[in-house]
Amino acid sequence: MDEKMDIQQFIRTLKRRYVTVAAVTVTVLLLTVLVTVYVMKPTYEVNENIVVGNLNTSENYSESQQLNMLLASTIDFIKSPTVMSEVTRETGLGYEEIDDRMIIQNTKDSQIINVIVRDEDPEQAARLSGLIAETTVEKMDSLFGVGDIVILSDPGNDSQVQQVGGVLLNIGIGFVIGVLAGIGAAMFRDHMDDSFRSSAELATMVDIPVLGDIDMKKGRVRAARIDAGKEVEPGVIDEKERRKVSV
Amino acid sequence: MFDIRRSKQNTREQLYLEEGKKSTEQIRIIRTNIEQGDGSGRKCLMLTAPGPVKRKSLITAKLALSFAEQGRRTLLIDANAREPVVHEWFHLDNTRGLSDAMAADESAVSFIQETFQPGLYVLPAGSGVGAPGRLWTSERIEQAISGCRDAFDIVLVEAPELLSVADSLILMNHCDGVVMVTKSGHSRPAPVLKTKEMIERARKPLLGVIFQTR
Numbered sequence: 001m002d003e004k005m006d007i008q009q010f011i012r013t014l015k016r017r018y019v020t021v022a023a024v025t026v027t028v029l030l031l032t033v034l035v036t037v038y039v040m041k042p043t044y045e046v047n048e049n050i051v052v053g054n055l056n057t058s059e060n061y062s063e064s065q066q067l068n069m070l071l072a073s074t075i076d077f078i079k080s081p082t083v084m085s086e087v088t089r090e091t092g093l094g095y096e097e098i099d100d101r102m103i104i105q106n107t108k109d110s111q112i113i114n115v116i117v118r119d120e121d122p123e124q125a126a127r128l129s130g131l132i133a134e135t136t137v138e139k140m141d142s143l144f145g146v147g148d149i150v151i152l153s154d155p156g157n158d159s160q161v162q163q164v165g166g167v168l169l170n171i172g173i174g175f176v177i178g179v180l181a182g183i184g185a186a187m188f189r190d191h192m193d194d195s196f197r198s199s200a201e202l203a204t205m206v207d208i209p210v211l212g213d214i215d216m217k218k219g220r221v222r223a224a225r226i227d228a229g230k231e232v233e234p235g236v237i238d239e240k241e242r243r244k245v246s247v
Numbered sequence: 248m249f250d251i252r253r254s255k256q257n258t259r260e261q262l263y264l265e266e267g268k269k270s271t272e273q274i275r276i277i278r279t280n281i282e283q284g285d286g287s288g289r290k291c292l293m294l295t296a297p298g299p300v301k302r303k304s305l306i307t308a309k310l311a312l313s314f315a316e317q318g319r320r321t322l323l324i325d326a327n328a329r330e331p332v333v334h335e336w337f338h339l340d341n342t343r344g345l346s347d348a349m350a351a352d353e354s355a356v357s358f359i360q361e362t363f364q365p366g367l368y369v370l371p372a373g374s375g376v377g378a379p380g381r382l383w384t385s386e387r388i389e390q391a392i393s394g395c396r397d398a399f400d401i402v403l404v405e406a407p408e409l410l411s412v413a414d415s416l417i418l419m420n421h422c423d424g425v426v427m428v429t430k431s432g433h434s435r436p437a438p439v440l441k442t443k444e445m446i447e448r449a450r451k452p453l454l455g456v457i458f459q460t461r
Contacts (some may be wrong), residue, residue: 195435199458211455214276
């Protein structure tokens with residue numbers, strides 16, 4: 001029961017403060033549109049796959065433990081200074097800049113490591129991802145003698161470049177956030193508003209007798225309407241009718 | 248304010264105590280409460296508000312109509328010299344009214360106008376010449392209103408907010424009781440309490456509040 005009342009109250013508040021909700025939503029939405037169109041540059045994503053170990057494992061099942069270790073080590077190795085310094089030297093980007101752009105993923109029990117690079121410049125993203133993958137494979141081979149690591153895709157292939165998130169997606173997110181922020185603002189305003197909502201509230205708070213409520217909107221009493229149509233009452237209605245005729 | 252008096256037809260429709268309208272019954276309840284309660288025997292009632300209340304003048308006009316409806320000789324005085332509207336509800340001429348009577352330092356009886364409702368008379372605010380500060384003195388109000396009181400059973404004064412306009416404070420001293428008009432979602436506790444305090448300081452009975460729900 002209590003819960004139901006709360007929801008009713010919530011809806012009532014939203015109805016009353018719909019202007020706030022709409023205003024905040026529109027503002028946030030406009031802001032997102034402006035930011036996505038004029039400020040934010042589109043981001044591109046390149047996915048590079050590194051295959052660790054021999055995919056044809058029929059001969060050595062027992063090595064699966066070792067394979068897992070190799071896989072984990074390779075993932076760590078990509079982020080290690082050995083690879084990073086090489087990539088830094090080649091691209092001229094700092095450690096953190098590369099780290100910000102790079103995501104390394106590995107699905108459980110999979111032998112493939114995904115190196116995802118996001119950048120505002122599609123060419124740089126492709127170059128960076130290719131470089132990271134190549135360097136990793138190269139260094140693994142030269143430093144540890146691990147030969148069965150292969151880059152799956154052809155580096156520098158532009159077809160892999162994808163745009164991350166569109167204007168539409170951003171607007172959609174902006175709309176949802178706007179609505180939520182609007183509801184929040186409405187609730188906040190309602191919470192801060194100490195104005196009287198009912199005559200009972202007023203009577204108890206300020207100790208003044210209430211002479212009556214009045215609803216100035218076009219509310220009608222059902223029973224009275226039927227009466228009004230049938231009988232002609234003396235008073236104002238009469239007068240109104242009379243005037244109409246005389247005019 | 249302007250959207251509620253778009254056309255002549257519209258203002259009339261809003262003013263009439265039309266049968267079956269919710270507000271009509273409510274205004275009659277309010278009238279009865281005034282009559283039966285503390286307001287019985289009090290002749291001159293002032294309607295004020297703690298802050299700007301939309302349609303307050305309409306509520307006052309409707310209340311005056313409901314008094315007149317009962318066959319009582321009712322006078323509605325528009326004391327809102329800064330923003331007179333009562334004459335618009337009744338489609339009356341506002342060139343001569345209360346402020347003119349006070350400027351001339353004479354009784355306002357001659358400026359009272361008849362309305363469509365038998366028994367209801369309106370004293371418009373007037374064209375408002377001169378500075379209100381000089382015009383609104385206790386003596387001038389006394390002079391202007393005293394004559395009007397005797398000829399009527401009940402006098403309703405549509406007054407501006409007590410907290411912001413000094414005129415209504417002076418005017419209150421010449422009334423027998425005060426009614427406060429509040430509005431849901433607009434009237435806050437602080438101004439309501441302050442207005443109540445001012446009325447009490449003037450030793451005038453606060454008959455009660457009219458609460459406008461919408």
